[in-house]
Amino acid sequence: MARELRQRGIHDERVLAALQAVPRHLFFEPAFQDHAYQDKAFPIGEGQTISQPYTVAFQTQLLNVQPTDRVLEVGTGSGYQCAVLLQLTPHVDSIEFNEVLYARTRQRLAALGASGAALHCGDGSVGLPAQAPFDGILVTAGAPGLPPALLRQLRVGGRLVIPVGNSQSQRMVRVTREGPEAFVREEFEEFRFVPLLGASGWRS
Numbered sequence: 001m002a003r004e005l006r007q008r009g010i011h012d013e014r015v016l017a018a019l020q021a022v023p024r025h026l027f028f029e030p031a032f033q034d035h036a037y038q039d040k041a042f043p044i045g046e047g048q049t050i051s052q053p054y055t056v057a058f059q060t061q062l063l064n065v066q067p068t069d070r071v072l073e074v075g076t077g078s079g080y081q082c083a084v085l086l087q088l089t090p091h092v093d094s095i096e097f098n099e100v101l102y103a104r105t106r107q108r109l110a111a112l113g114a115s116g117a118a119l120h121c122g123d124g125s126v127g128l129p130a131q132a133p134f135d136g137i138l139v140t141a142g143a144p145g146l147p148p149a150l151l152r153q154l155r156v157g158g159r160l161v162i163p164v165g166n167s168q169s170q171r172m173v174r175v176t177r178e179g180p181e182a183f184v185r186e187e188f189e190e191f192r193f194v195p196l197l198g199a200s201g202w203r204s
């Protein structure tokens with residue numbers, strides 16, 4: 001998988017090593033486990049998906065996580081991206097909107113001994129004000145725009161990585177907070193995510 005990811009432009013060796021260290025099949029439903037090492041998204045129940053490895057690698061590389069960073073993931077899903085982030089920093093919060101997935105993934109991460117992340121159930125489109133500020137916020141569902149609360153919860157120097165667009169496709173966006181009121185926006189390639197729900201997402 002690392003060779004394919006390198007060919008597609010993933011060059012951060014820490015990110016490649018993090019993906020190598022996390023066995024993806026452990027985050028799959030039994031019916032799909034044989035497909036775990038294909039570079040594709042797969043169903044995880046509740047109408048949701050585990051992102052494809054390239055997408056996980058792309059977002060993680062853009063987030064540029066440092067070992068002391070505090071990171072928030074919005075959209076815990078299967079817990080795979082969360083486990084990858086935990087390879088890069090021990091300070092990870094992850095929030096999931098769907099109660100069934102939250103409960104299932106909480107058990108899974110504990111069983112895997114990857115319980116280092118603080119898991120939350122709720123609307124991550126408004127962030128986690130009590131835990132803010134964050135050095136990195138990674139959103140794993142497609143948003144209609146930049147959620148203002150997530151921008152406010154970035155530390156100066158912090159990065160928000162989020163797919164933004166319509167229901168068919170989203171452009172990956174990275175916003176870096178360069179000062180209290182200074183935000184720099186960069187745009188990257190297009191992806192297709194499940195919708196971000198909640199107050200600053202597509203209303204559920």
Ligand code: SAM
Nearest residue numbers: 050075077078080081097124125140196197198
């Ligand atoms: N990161 C996940 C993984 O590694 O398996 C993949 C996540 S899946 C593509 C997107 C997830 O975002 C779904 O589990 C969905 O329920 C969740 N989600 C959607 N809107 C949300 C919100 N407002 N707050 C938190 N989670 C949300």
